[in-house]
Amino acid sequence: MPGSDTLRRCVILTEGQTHPTPAKTAAGFLRYCPEQAVALLDSQQAGRDSGELLGVGHGVPIVADVATAHRLGANTLLIGITPAGGQLPQPWRALILQAIRLKMDVISGLHTILSEDEEFRQAALDHGVRITDLRLPPKDLSVNRCRSTRSKTFRIHTVGTDCNCGKKVAALEINRSLKNRGVRSEFIATGQTGILISGKGIAMDRVIADFISGAAERLVVENEAFDFLVIEGQGSLVHPLYSGVTLGMLHGFAPQALILCHQYGRTIMRGTADTPMPSLKTMIDLYERISAPVFPARVLGVALNLMTLTDDRQALDEIKRVEDQLQLPATDVIRFGADKLAEAALKFYQRGETHSTC
Amino acid sequence: MPGSDTLRRCVILTEGQTHPTPAKTAAGFLRYCPEQAVALLDSQQAGRDSGELLGVGHGVPIVADVATAHRLGANTLLIGITPAGGQLPQPWRALILQAIRLKMDVISGLHTILSEDEEFRQAALDHGVRITDLRLPPKDLSVNRCRSTRSKTFRIHTVGTDCNCGKKVAALEINRSLKNRGVRSEFIATGQTGILISGKGIAMDRVIADFISGAAERLVVENEAFDFLVIEGQGSLVHPLYSGVTLGMLHGFAPQALILCHQYGRTIMRGTADTPMPSLKTMIDLYERISAPVFPARVLGVALNLMTLTDDRQALDEIKRVEDQLQLPATDVIRFGADKLAEAALKFYQRGETHSTC
Structure with a gap:
């Protein structure tokens, strides 16, 4: 760099x-x-x-x-x-x-x-x-060898309802909150800006399609010295431009925990003319269902991007509405920090619900 | 070529x-x-x-x-x-x-x-x-512009429970059956062997990850002179090595009809040590759920690869078992041809169930 x-x-x-x-x-x-x-x-x-x-x-x-x-x-x-x-x-x-x-x-x-x-x-x-x-990938990538599923790291992956909705910032802030608690945690960059900020990572959207999951696996294997990895997500599972990258990453990283990131007010997927945004419930259901056959992941919380709500009271109301609806912790990490989400991950980890029988 | x-x-x-x-x-x-x-x-x-x-x-x-x-x-x-x-x-x-x-x-x-x-x-x-x-992709690919969802072609996509289970052969045989009925149908190759056989196509697993759906869209746009496209699938939606390619293609091609391909007897995903094969019902559910937010696709039938069953009677029994279980037509396209699946697609097309409100 x-x-x-x-x-x-x-x-x-x-x-x-x-x-x-x-x-x-x-x-x-x-x-x-x-x-x-x-x-x-x-x-x-x-x-x-x-x-x-x-x-x-x-x-x-x-x-x-x-x-x-x-x-x-x-x-x-x-x-x-x-x-x-x-x-x-x-x-x-x-x-x-x-x-x-x-x-x-x-x-x-x-x-x-x-x-x-x-x-x-x-x-x-x-x-x-x-x-x-920043986007140039390593030359020696290969297909996934499924080593993430056997890794002892606890992997938190920020995933989105859409592209460009705050997945990188959520991951950076959760990582910061975990480190503040003394957890040996590392931010894992998967896009050009994350690589620019952290000085390492792989721009997943640039690798050869067959090697998406293999590139994700490599980032886990290279960072096994850490106890927690907070992995930046890309795109969205149902985004018609980028969903392949999103799913390849999900199966390659094989995270135990997901944080769903969503920008308040979006009704149409960014970069499309008319692809409607599914509900948060639908997105949570899809992410968990499609993870399960490879390695079960649980959505533990929601990172709401509320930058269009200038009033803090309105922001808090929206957070409460989402929490009540989903029965999951939610926050705006830029405005209120990511402690709530980091704590949810720590609790999940400490309860030992992290190892699947898969 | x-x-x-x-x-x-x-x-x-x-x-x-x-x-x-x-x-x-x-x-x-x-x-x-x-x-x-x-x-x-x-x-x-x-x-x-x-x-x-x-x-x-x-x-x-x-x-x-x-x-x-x-x-x-x-x-x-x-x-x-x-x-x-x-x-x-x-x-x-x-x-x-x-x-x-x-x-x-x-x-x-x-x-x-x-x-x-x-x-x-x-x-x-x-x-x-x-x-x-054969795997070298065109140099000028880009992200998806969602033109498939507005295309008048009827798109049948063979998708799999696993990699290497008969998706290419199923697509070739369905295309052959449609052409025999006078339908203006074309086989769309998405892998090196299909390209070798048909003389055109794009090896989807070799493109830059961001451009999977865009490459799929290009194959639709380039073949809009045909009424039906029978599109070879790659990998599987839950295969830990290749799922990104599979989903990027699904959203890029935006097919109306899916044919699920499955090799009889597989219990572990090929190329993995221990990733279990989900049931056919689970796979159908996943393919339809993950298509819906972009463009709803319906699974119309099952192409069973029964090459390990040497006895025709056993093969017919297995076909009947799957048909009864799923209430969908099934066949072994190599042994018995693909007429049943082509007919299911034609009926679906003629009933006009092909245009979504999405």
Whole structure:
């Protein structure tokens, strides 16, 4: 990872899309690595503040161009947008080349692998900078060998009703809460932003389809020194774009515990025209049913993303409504922390309900 | 595809594994393209007959080496084995190089992409032969755009309780039966052997995980000139190695009709040590439940692979038992043809139960 030797000072490219949903990599980085953020780059929003537009990154200015960011001390250009399909928008080529010429490293989570692009590769060579593709998977992946089901780690997996609803943040916050309690717990990144934040992991949506579960298994095996793993989820079991990744991960990680993540107010699956969002009850039922034949997982709680409810009282009412309906603990981890969910997992673990007869 | 201009005359490499389960590419090729098969290559079984060991390919001799096959007229080496993980066994390198030096084309369905291997690439160049990697996906795939759900094609998808249980053969036979009835139907290949047989398709297990459903959608859109598509399934919804591929395909193809394929006698999922096979009822329930939120699919019948029951009477008894239990038509498509399943699909189509309100 870049920045492990010298401090990354990033300008985050969110051109034209400085909003929490498309700019989720930017928002995640600003939330968990604020000391490494110099500026956001969005020529349409220059002069404003990141916190104002993204809800995180207060004090990080938005600048109009790469040169300004460079003058502010940026040594790295971070692509802060995650477009569906992950392809590089053509107008960004010039911005990336300009950053390279200014001797800035480049970090990208796109499906377009920048380090394999001949023009970028040559420019990086000429200017002595490094291009890091967060989504590039290890080359030696294979099919699942079902070792997760025999692992002694306690595996908590954040799964979603939809893509882009808070699974990464829920996992990071549950992991933080467990560590605060002295539990030997580790966050397991499965997407580009999680890898950027934690410095390791595999972008599961980029691996060869046959190897999804095998890649998940590898992350368990590599982290068996920890007692608890809190594993970032991807997509949703019923999302028509990404469900394959979600299910391959579920069977590869073989978690004992699931935390269902849901963004309040969504009625249509993100990225679709008209695929309706099933109820939370339906989603819990589906996740548990489809886990059972491989390794039974129990949904232990709900992480509600309530960012559209600005009033705390309304947020608490919604949390109570969901708790009453499902008889499970629920919370908004950004607003109220993840202690409730971490405690539910610890209780489940301590009751010893974690080993299946499967 | 090789052989579209000149006739392929293949020696099929099944070295050490001339048995219907590992040699499923060989068996599929011998069943559907027997006129293109010159010999099998298995030094341990040389002198025997393919039909004797594989149940198909009667009259195709087994030879000990590439040179003998060449003398018999082979102009192509076909890798006939599909090992889990799809990696090239090291001892096969020499056999492949020998074939190339004898000016034979090479066709492979492995995950190891032979045309990108420097030694093979150079040898092929030197000797003027073509290496075809059946599993290599198109380069311009993307995420699903949910166009299948709006397509006017009637989509029948063969899905499995397990991998390697007869989904390809069921799809080929249902397609054949529909065409015999004058239906404008097309077989859609989703794996290397189906592509080898039909000359087109995408090996779904090789695409980038994020693009599974998008690749499935593309196959629907490219074949909208047909009224019926009979789509080969892959893996199983609860197979711990391959479930991601299965679900991504299900949501990408968005079929109206499913045919559940099951090999009689399996109690443990193939390729696992101890993952038990769920009941047919459980599998039908899971496939229908997980389809519903994207596009509701109905299981219309069961394709039973009864190859381990040598007695026809026993086979018929087992078919009747399954039909009584599930109240669905069942058959062994290899022994008794697929007319029953094709008729069930036609009836369902004609009753107009095919358009959802989803």
